[in-house]
Amino acid sequence: MIELIFPDGSKRQYESGVTGRDIAASISKSLEKKAILIKLDGELLDLDRPLEKGGRFEILTREAPEALETIRHDVSHIMAEAVQELFPGTQVTIGPSIEDGFYYDFARDEPFSLEDLARIEQRMKEIVDRDEPIKREVWSREEAIEHFKSIGEKYKAEIIEGFPEGETITVYRQGQWKDLCRGPHLPSTKHAGKAFKLTKLAGAYWRGDHRNAQLQRIYGTAWASEADLEAYIKRLEEAEKRDHRKLGQAMDLFHIQEEGKGMIFWHPKGWTLYRTLQNYMRRRMEAEGYEEVKTPQVLDKTFWEQSGHWAKFRESMFVCEEEDGSVSAVKPMNCPGHVQVFKHGQRSYRDLPIRLSEFEALHRNESSGSLHGLLRVRQMCQDDAHIFCTDEQIEAESIAFIRLLKQVYEDLDVELHAVKLALRPDQRFGTDEQWTIAEDTLERAANAAGVEVERIENEGAFYGPKLEFHLKDAIGRTWQCGTLQLDYVLPERLDAFYIGEDGAKHRPVMLHRAICGSLERFLGVLIEHYAGAFPLWLAPTQVVVATITSDADDYAREAVQAFRKAGLRVESDLRNEKINYKVREHSLAKTPVIAVVGRREAEEGKVALRRLGSDRQVILSLAEAVKTLAIEASPPDLAIRALGEESSRRTSVAAMEAG
Structure with a gap:
């Protein structure tokens, strides 16, 4: 007999060799249908794995966070099966789950194309619909080497030859397809679901060594639900917009x-x-x-x-x-x-x-x-x-x-x-x-x-x-x-x-x-x-003084000197262009503040401040704008000092006015 300790602290005795499926069924039929894995003393195991020892025990469903890595691993196997069905003669090598997805490396003379990914995805969905049972088998080392050599999978044979003598070799059979793997895996291909997408192609060297043969790597992502997949794809799209290489070029960094x-x-x-x-x-x-x-x-x-x-x-x-x-x-x-x-x-x-x-x-x-x-x-x-x-x-x-x-x-x-x-x-x-x-x-x-x-x-x-x-x-x-x-x-x-x-x-x-x-x-x-829109203290250019008309050029130069004297990183834009064009251009360059000046601002000694991402303008005197932005642009470690100095200045001014 073995004793299992459940998450609520309860303990139950079972015959040695009982499976997670048996235990789920003994609790409820609905749990048996939803169960996909078990966890024993922190280790994930197949649902149908016979248990030979007791310990802390948990039944996992697709919603469990720990199940996601196994879902991705299963999807990588489904992808490998699809590739070998569509492109006979292709050898599979290594295919782990990784952060946010999975990949598999393939040995094939002809390169894959992006069009091939769509075909592979479609075949993967068909394999999920087949509901192919996934079974764990234990083989001898010699048997495994001989098998994979006989079917032309020299890379798999090489992996096994590197294992020490006496090591347990496990192969997972997925319908008629099989692969060398430690597991664990889900009960069948249907449990992997269809919340997956193949994302890109890349080259890779066998065992990561440039002296070895070059392989073709297919990356993909897989999630527990379609909603999670859609959210991930949106994150990818947002990441594409934020790509530092593109922003670095656009911002001239x-x-x-x-x-x-x-x-x-x-x-x-x-x-x-x-x-x-x-x-x-x-x-x-x-x-x-x-x-x-x-x-x-x-x-x-x-x-x-x-x-x-x-x-x-x-x-x-x-x-x-x-x-x-x-x-x-x-x-x-x-x-x-x-x-x-x-x-x-x-x-x-x-x-x-x-x-x-x-x-x-x-x-x-x-x-x-x-x-x-x-x-x-x-x-x-x-x-x-x-x-x-x-x-x-x-x-x-x-x-x-x-x-x-x-x-x-x-x-x-x-x-x-x-x-x-x-x-x-x-x-x-x-x-x-x-x-x-x-x-x-x-x-x-x-x-x-x-x-x-x-x-x-x-x-x-x-x-x-x-x-x-x-x-x-x-x-x-x-x-x-x-x-x-x-x-x-x-x-x-x-x-x-x-x-x-x-x-x-x-x-x-x-x-x-x-x-x-x-x-x-x-x-x-x-x-x-x-996304390139740095806080004011970190921005390479903090302020751009942009003129509405050439009448304000001299005042704009005066404003630039005032901002610069206060320690701000400032540029001027005196080009003979419309102000909306200038504002749009500097906004695309992620300039935090645009100080707009025209004839009226020059006459009154003021500036119109536009913040990045806002259409609103704030009219301030040049002196007040300089003071406000200089404090705001202080690095965080100096900001307390700057605010303290400003507070002291205001106290002194107030005291003088009161006196």
């Missing part, structure tokens, strides 16, 4: 060209945006006690070997050989250089914590196929910093960092959506004891800072666990940008130490931390989040 793959050519407006964000981060960090440093771009190979990066990161490094035969690498990260700064001179426990920051270019040799606008580049700058501290200081430093991150995200009007704790990977440095302490400390610090963490297995760096901070943008997409990594390893490998209160040498703990991560990527996210 940056461009990328073939001669500099993965490198950004920042235009004046784009570089203004970049420096505004960077300077904001610099001020925020300086206020928290970070000291900025600058370390070399190129360092000798032996240095990277000592740090451990040569073994773990070599493929992503740009390497240069010198005439004397020595080998150097352009730095892909700052951390080893910061250890050298820490080591220069003797450090005492009284000096700790030491917080070192750096805004310097980093280079990573990302594959050309993975490059994507600002979101995936080869040259980047990070709001990078490293904290050297004692064990006793880890928690307080982690809490302070998380609070700073939350403040920055609030200032930038993005939502902190989730925090994930990436736990020890299989290949790692350091002792198990160090990893346990590090993981527990980070989780405790996160909780103390008011955030809950989701633990994810095997995702930590080779030197330590990390907290990953995921933000949500204006249209609901999530992005992982911030990170806090706890490292006992690098200080030891690079022989960093401080003198403790006992007069002996001690290893510092090293916290690797970033809030934005890559500024390039973060700006790509912000461009799409704001």
Whole structure:
């Protein structure tokens, strides 16, 4: 007998070998019809899988959030079956579910076309209507290899040959079609539903290695309901409008060209945006006690070997050989250089914590196929910093960092959506004891800072666990940008130490931390989040003074100087064009404020302010407009000071008037 514990806490005894379907049927016929999966001690299993042990048990229907990944996995199998029916001789390779959808890689000599996707989708719907039963089968390793070789599926056979001897091989039979898969899967194809859509074609290398054969990848999306699918398609359409590459071109922010793959050519407006964000981060960090440093771009190979990066990161490094035969690498990260700064001179426990920051270019040799606008580049700058501290200081430093991150995200009007704790990977440095302490400390610090963490297995760096901070943008997409990594390893490998209160040498703990991560990527996210309509403090051009007639040109120049003197980024538009044309053009360029001036405004010393997205005009004196916009344009970290100064000024003026 086995004992199952239900979500309401009740316990029931069942014969060993009972299935989830049997249990659902014993509760009610309606539940049996709706059931698609079960969950046993947190693991998803097929509805018809015989249960050999007890534990916490739950029956899942299509509406359960946990079921969505399995629905997508099933739809990917349905797509693969449809492809092989329509295009005999095509080999299937790997087809996982991914965020918001799935993909499958196919080996086929002739390329798929966009027209083919419509045919495949139609066949997929037919397969759903067939209600093909999906059954799990356990095969021997040799049997599986022989079978897939016999039907010409050499990629599947190669996958199985890579499994260790004695590993259980599971194959799922879907009607007459079958595929190697760990599962779980739904009871039949009808349960996958028809809320799916094939979205795009792409190339992919077998096992992600450019030296291997090139495959064809078909992407798709699948949801639990048609309403969810429609909402997702609308999000895609909105994302297309917000594409940072299109907005970057329309707003004259940056461009990328073939001669500099993965490198950004920042235009004046784009570089203004970049420096505004960077300077904001610099001020925020300086206020928290970070000291900025600058370390070399190129360092000798032996240095990277000592740090451990040569073994773990070599493929992503740009390497240069010198005439004397020595080998150097352009730095892909700052951390080893910061250890050298820490080591220069003797450090005492009284000096700790030491917080070192750096805004310097980093280079990573990302594959050309993975490059994507600002979101995936080869040259980047990070709001990078490293904290050297004692064990006793880890928690307080982690809490302070998380609070700073939350403040920055609030200032930038993005939502902190989730925090994930990436736990020890299989290949790692350091002792198990160090990893346990590090993981527990980070989780405790996160909780103390008011955030809950989701633990994810095997995702930590080779030197330590990390907290990953995921933000949500204006249209609901999530992005992982911030990170806090706890490292006992690098200080030891690079022989960093401080003198403790006992007069002996001690290893510092090293916290690797970033809030934005890559500024390039973060700006790509912000461009799409704001759809180019930045808040006034961040906008590259904050005000455009536009004339109605040439009679106002001299006054417009005077207004430009007044705005500029107040620290605003301002341009003039004195062209001989109609004002409506000018307003429309600057609105398309996402200029936050247009100050319209004509003969009347010039005579009265006023301006008509138009805000982006509004047809309403506000008439103010030039002095009042300058004062109002200067306060509004203050960066969030300086805004309190600006408002405080304005309040003091008004108090003084009121006192003088009263006196």
